[in-house]
Amino acid sequence: PALDEKVQKIHSAADFDDTLKAAKDKLVVVEWAASKNEESKQIYPFLVELSRTCYDVIFLLVLEDESEKTREIFVREKIEELPHFSFYKGMEKIHEEEAIGPDQLMGDVLYYGDSHDTVAQLHCREDVEKLIADHKEVHKLIVLDVGLKHCGPCVKVYPAVLKLSWSMADTVTFARMNGDENESYMAFLKDMDVIEVPTFLFIRDGEIKGRYVGSAKGELIGEILRYQGVRVTY
Secondary structure, three states, X not given: OOOOOOEEEOOOHHHHHHHHHHHOOOEEEEEEEOOOOHHHHHHHHHHHHHHHHOOOXXXXXXXXXXXXXXXXXXXXXXXXXXXXXEEEEOOEEEEEEEOOOHHHHHHHHHHHOOOOOOEEEOOOHHHHHHHHHHOOOOOOEEEEEEEOOOOHHXXXXXXXXXXXXXXXXXXXXXXXXXXXXXXXXXXXXXXXXXXXXXXXXXEEOOEEEEEEEOOOHHHHHHHHHHHOOOOOOO
């Protein structure tokens, strides 16, 4: 693949480890590829395009056939199928995918990224309670997207959630949480009777008014409008 200045090429295990360490809590997306692999060549331009628009994400490219040093990284990270994408935060691998298309790659980057101003990122039970308390007096609808780190439907629906958060910013507050981020969240899910994900909780005036379980964009929009008081007919 042709290189782009926003996609950093990795040449050794030390280079890889140093880059992950320097990234701290930023999302790092790694494409594991080979220069003669056709699928790698096809998906790489989309990675480059994402690197130009997702400024808060670090994008890396590792070519298996570049040298013995890069092959060693592939062995260490147990990469077998190409192209392969790994997602890291805080030096921890949080997600990986094989043989995905541009839409899923974009969805994964958006889902695991963490700097969307219009969707509040909640990281502990106290964050949820504060969000609800802050909106109790203003009567604004909160749509809380509850998912898990490794949840295909959660990733699939998130780009739609992001778009809705842009278009409904004046009337709806969007937030999201990963239920398996810590034990406090798992207890919160139990308290909220969340059994399946993604579950969208509709909260107003400090109370859960309803919920939608699923990843169908049209149904989600309909439910949001319904809890805003807009009459929806099916």
